[in-house]
Amino acid sequence: MPTARPDHQRRLLDLQARDTAIDRIRHQAGALRSDPEIAAAQERSTQATARRDEAQTEVNAAEEALAAAEAAVEQVATRIQRNQQRLDTGTGSSKDLTALQHEIVTLSARRSDLEDAELAVMERVESAQAALDETTAATSEATTALGALTEVRDARLRELSGEFDREKVARAEVLTGIDDAALVATYEKLRSSHDGVGVAPLQGSRCGGCMLELNPKDLAAIRAAADDAVVRCEECGRILVRS
Ligand SMILES: [Zn+2]
Structure with a gap:
């Protein structure tokens, strides 16, 4: 023996x-690092950010569509104005003037359609902006929640790290006494x-x-x-x- x-x-x-x-400190630190609550908060934050990014993309697309719709209305309005001016000066044959009048009617109907389309796009911009506001708030909330949990965890990890260092020193002292x-x-x-x-x-x-x-x-x-x-x-x- x-x-x-x-x-x-x-x-x-x-x-x-x-x-x-x-061993206990190591185990606790490991459990903290793989805390399911933090993982879930991280996931919520990631998803909220993705939804906000999607909403931002939609706002950009809607604003581009609005600019295009405005330009289309503007273009037709300019043509109507030009035709009207020519009509007002009364130059040209009566056949030309009749053609101009006819074109103005057609263009006016076209402008009305384009303005309806523009209104629809304005509504799209509005609802996209509302979605962006909502998802931005949700992202901020999720990020704050994650930050709070992470802060508590990191503080606890620092405590454990201190305890770990002290135990290591104590262990070394005990070991010295066992020759x-x-x-x-x-x-x-x-x-x-x-x-x-x-x-x-x-x-x-x-x-x-x-x-x-x-x-x-x-x-x-x-x-x-x-x-x-x-x-x-x-x-x-x-x-x-x-x-
Ligand atoms: Zn035994």
């Missing part, structure tokens, strides 16, 4: 406490294969690692073992430290 100084064995429990704390590389190596090996717990105290007749009661025969053997014997739990295999 391997041996180690009893005080080194007891310090192994302190080392375990530090390692357990470090037994073989004992530490056994502990590390057990820790990696036993859910992070390589050593446990013997609590009465129970293993503090697996929490199982030791059978009387094993218990008697452990109690009879020399103080510097490194004993192991027969159930889980962890190092058992007697107090």
Whole structure:
């Protein structure tokens, strides 16, 4: 049976406490980084931004369409005005003047249609702008919500980072007090294969690692073992430290 100084064995429990704390901090930080609430807020923000971008695209297209509709109305109005001026001066044959009058009627009907179309486009611009206002507000809300959650998380991560650094220092100090590389190596090996717990105290007749009661025969053997014997739990295999 391997041996180690009893005080080194007891310090192994302190080392375990530090390692357990470090594992807990790592686990908490990992959970925070993959927080589903933040992921959902991120998703909402991304979707709101996409809807706002779509609304902006529609506003741009509607405004372009409005400019084109205005130009079309303007063009016909100019032609009507020109024809009217020619008609007013009365120059040209009566046949020409009749043709001009006829064209003005046709152009006026065309202008009326174009003005109706222009009105429809103005309504499109209005509703596109309303959609843009709405989606911009929703985006701002979603971004603010995400920012608030992220801020809380980052503050907690900074706290954990501080705790992590302190635990690392404390662990290094404990490790300095265990001048037994073989004992530490056994502990590390057990820790990696036993859910992070390589050593446990013997609590009465129970293993503090697996929490199982030791059978009387094993218990008697452990109690009879020399103080510097490194004993192991027969159930889980962890190092058992007697107090
Ligand atoms: Zn055990």
